[in-house]
Amino acid sequence: MGLALLVVIWLITLVSTYFFVAKTWWLPVGASAAAGFIDGQFTLTLVLMGIVFLAAQLSLGYFAWRYREQPSSPPVSYSHGNVKLEVVWTVLTTVLFIGLNLMGSSVWAAQRFDAAGPGAVQVEVTGMQFAWYFRYPGPDGRYGGTSVKLMDPSAGGEAAVGLNTSDPAAKDDVVTGTMYLPVDREVDLSLRSVDVIHSFFVPSLRFKQDAVPGLNIHMHFKPTAIGEYEIACAELCGLGHYKMHGMVHVVSQEDFDKWLAAREAEKQ
Amino acid sequence: MATAATVHAHAPQGFIRKYIFSLDHKVIGIQYFFLAITAVFVGMFLSLLMRIHLVWPAANLPLVGEIKPETYLTLLTMHGTIMVFFVLTTAPQGGFGNYFLPIQIGAPDMAFPVLNMLSFWTTFVAFVCIIAAFFVSGGAPLHGWTGYPPLSALQSAGPGEGLGADLWITSIAIFCLASLMGALNFLTTTLDMRAKGMTMMRMPLTVWSWFITAILGLLAFGVLLSAGILLLMDRNLGTSFYVPLVVVNGQIMQHKGGSPLLWQHLFWFFGHPEVYIAILPGMGVTSQILSTFSRKPIFGYKAMVYAMLGIGFLGFMVWGHHMFMSGMSPYSAFAFSLLTMCIGVPSAIKTFNWLGTMYKARIRFQTPMLYAIGFVSLFVSGGLSGPFLAQPVLDIQLHDTYFVVGHFHLIMGVAAIFGMFAATYYWVPKMFGRMMNETWGRVHFFLTLLGTYAIFMPMHYLGIAGGTRRYSQYTEVAYLTKLMPLHQFMTYAAIITIGAQFIFVINLFWTMFKGPKASDNPWEATTLEWTTATPPPHDNFGGVTPVVYHGPYEYGVPGAAKDYVMQTDPVSVPAAH
Numbered sequence: 130m131g132l133a134l135l136v137v138i139w140l141i142t143l144v145s146t147y148f149f150v151a152k153t154w155w156l157p158v159g160a161s162a163a164a165g166f167i168d169g170q171f172t173l174t175l176v177l178m179g180i181v182f183l184a185a186q187l188s189l190g191y192f193a194w195r196y197r198e199q200p201s202s203p204p205v206s207y208s209h210g211n212v213k214l215e216v217v218w219t220v221l222t223t224v225l226f227i228g229l230n231l232m233g234s235s236v237w238a239a240q241r242f243d244a245a246g247p248g249a250v251q252v253e254v255t256g257m258q259f260a261w262y263f264r265y266p267g268p269d270g271r272y273g274g275t276s277v278k279l280m281d282p283s284a285g286g287e288a289a290v291g292l293n294t295s296d297p298a299a300k301d302d303v304v305t306g307t308m309y310l311p312v313d314r315e316v317d318l319s320l321r322s323v324d325v326i327h328s329f330f331v332p333s334l335r336f337k338q339d340a341v342p343g344l345n346i347h348m349h350f351k352p353t354a355i356g357e358y359e360i361a362c363a364e365l366c367g368l369g370h371y372k373m374h375g376m377v378h379v380v381s382q383e384d385f386d387k388w389l390a391a392r393e394a395e396k397q
Numbered sequence: 398m399a400t401a402a403t404v405h406a407h408a409p410q411g412f413i414r415k416y417i418f419s420l421d422h423k424v425i426g427i428q429y430f431f432l433a434i435t436a437v438f439v440g441m442f443l444s445l446l447m448r449i450h451l452v453w454p455a456a457n458l459p460l461v462g463e464i465k466p467e468t469y470l471t472l473l474t475m476h477g478t479i480m481v482f483f484v485l486t487t488a489p490q491g492g493f494g495n496y497f498l499p500i501q502i503g504a505p506d507m508a509f510p511v512l513n514m515l516s517f518w519t520t521f522v523a524f525v526c527i528i529a530a531f532f533v534s535g536g537a538p539l540h541g542w543t544g545y546p547p548l549s550a551l552q553s554a555g556p557g558e559g560l561g562a563d564l565w566i567t568s569i570a571i572f573c574l575a576s577l578m579g580a581l582n583f584l585t586t587t588l589d590m591r592a593k594g595m596t597m598m599r600m601p602l603t604v605w606s607w608f609i610t611a612i613l614g615l616l617a618f619g620v621l622l623s624a625g626i627l628l629l630m631d632r633n634l635g636t637s638f639y640v641p642l643v644v645v646n647g648q649i650m651q652h653k654g655g656s657p658l659l660w661q662h663l664f665w666f667f668g669h670p671e672v673y674i675a676i677l678p679g680m681g682v683t684s685q686i687l688s689t690f691s692r693k694p695i696f697g698y699k700a701m702v703y704a705m706l707g708i709g710f711l712g713f714m715v716w717g718h719h720m721f722m723s724g725m726s727p728y729s730a731f732a733f734s735l736l737t738m739c740i741g742v743p744s745a746i747k748t749f750n751w752l753g754t755m756y757k758a759r760i761r762f763q764t765p766m767l768y769a770i771g772f773v774s775l776f777v778s779g780g781l782s783g784p785f786l787a788q789p790v791l792d793i794q795l796h797d798t799y800f801v802v803g804h805f806h807l808i809m810g811v812a813a814i815f816g817m818f819a820a821t822y823y824w825v826p827k828m829f830g831r832m833m834n835e836t837w838g839r840v841h842f843f844l845t846l847l848g849t850y851a852i853f854m855p856m857h858y859l860g861i862a863g864g865t866r867r868y869s870q871y872t873e874v875a876y877l878t879k880l881m882p883l884h885q886f887m888t889y890a891a892i893i894t895i896g897a898q899f900i901f902v903i904n905l906f907w908t909m910f911k912g913p914k915a916s917d918n919p920w921e922a923t924t925l926e927w928t929t930a931t932p933p934p935h936d937n938f939g940g941v942t943p944v945v946y947h948g949p950y951e952y953g954v955p956g957a958a959k960d961y962v963m964q965t966d967p968v969s970v971p972a973a974h
Contacts, residue, residue, distance in 0.1 A: 149858075325548040325551075342657060
């Protein structure tokens, strides 16, 4: 029985570890400035936890086999423990866990403590059951007012987010169902929801943030590679949660300007 | 205590007083145990339907028919709620705790037998209430076991958010009341009714785990109860605790100024300690069994007690780690993250001490020991994904993905259930006077261990690849569709593992009626439940009050006549250090 346990526990441990090392299923290729830091911290955590995982599981299996009761087994070592060992173990784990935490925290602080710098592209993201809308403030750099009384989700576009078209600042606002961003420029995101909680998750950009009704949450990030990236809603929002899907097109600054100008032209 | 003594002068004779509205903690413990077994089969059946739907969305199932996307969300909501409350909270504490806490401290019953009966029947009403949600118009709610408003607060936010959601929250509120009654009883009993010589530091680690769990329950369930009442008021009385001005389906709702994050704070203030409510009794029973079957004292008894106290204390200060992506201040994420990492330290101490207990031991491999070793393995595997999720910066990628689902299923789901299986195989001989079948116990163990790893380990890979949770189908998002082979593998593993559980049920019922008779102390264990008759008499010790001379785990004592010294044996043993 000891041998069976050793074989099964080691098998589970080694097979599980294999897929983490082989990266058969892995983080999508990162396409934002934060991806390098986040992936690095992830790998560091994985290596450290992996060592503890292997050490604990392999010794568990080994002990089960090595110390199985046999007629020839020596008497057990009668011991209630060892204070020195407990202290060493406690200090080591504390240093490991807190050290890891502090390293990750510096990245978090850079991401979330400061506001976006000047010159960032402004985009407002609005979540509703079960679609994402994106609003660009236009040449005036100001968002027009919105009102719940004007919201008509079935109409889509400007009406869905309740844009007050009589507001002068709203005249040049562009509302779309697909997100376009220029590459290598910081994005100043403003996140809203009109009904329930949604979560704006773009795995390739290493970005996630809940959109909460009643709050206007500001976030920033910088896409660094041209491409198309999928948005998946990450907070249960109702029966259509699974199809609350969208696309981010990261394009060159030139293409972005052209795209935005075309939307402005359509609007006039 | 006078009350307990009067109640227990004579055992009641009528069927109803003896088996239905019994005041005997042993009968109540068995009632909780069977309630939990009923609940776990309901919960498991729901998860089977979920796994089938994910892989074969168009399947037309017998009895159930075709599962629609909203039905899938209903299944996950009810699976989570039933498993967390009526299995993970009910069996380890209400079931085994009720039965064995009084016996292990040498008491004739719980401090408040009537309250004990009341808390069971209140739990039963809560269970009926949640099952009723399936059968009302609109069906059960779809807002997940965490029930985040505004989704859970607005009737028009989705199907099932009508009467079904009211029954859901009412059931949870009733359950909270029952748990508060239970917690008071456990605390009073442990503090007041210990036998002579049973000092706190001589209590079995199982008793410590039930005691600390009761403290957590007392502090956590009150908060959830209040939160639930506020949610009911938002839903039915037009208040706006959790709901700001929102527009659902083009309709302006009659709410203003509420905060959706308030619910999350209150819910997780309960929800995180709840994780420890589920797992602490498993830690207790694992310690007890590892020591007994290793024939060695537990390694670092005091460190184990302090570690459990540390886990309980820190468990109340980490709730914000569920909310890193919620819009909560990023500064507070900093503090919650650091405290969460700290909770890994006592957890690591426990693992180290379990390995230390097995080191240079003479291990016997009966089924309870297999499950205790399985618990350690799962606790390590589930625990080590914690330090990933505790870091807000990694949560950016991992929050609300299958990585989280794999993490909490391994640790608070399957590890806790392995604790219950260990407890069942270990104590059924005492409870029903018959031994469970060893061969089928071993088959059940290996199938379940391999099966649960096969279900839950791939969830980590899914999560790393960005696999979002709570999706009824993975057809709408291209990168998620590519992950379907993993889902297929997990579904096959789930079908086999769920099938294997019937081995357990058949073994249990066969044992209760046909199993070979158990002796008073079949495992050669040292704690008080093994000093009395099998099954124990109505007052637990047949009119004798036990006197305790030692700590709970005196195995392999040099110079002793046998390789174990009972807690009630007056011979001297070397002082523990």
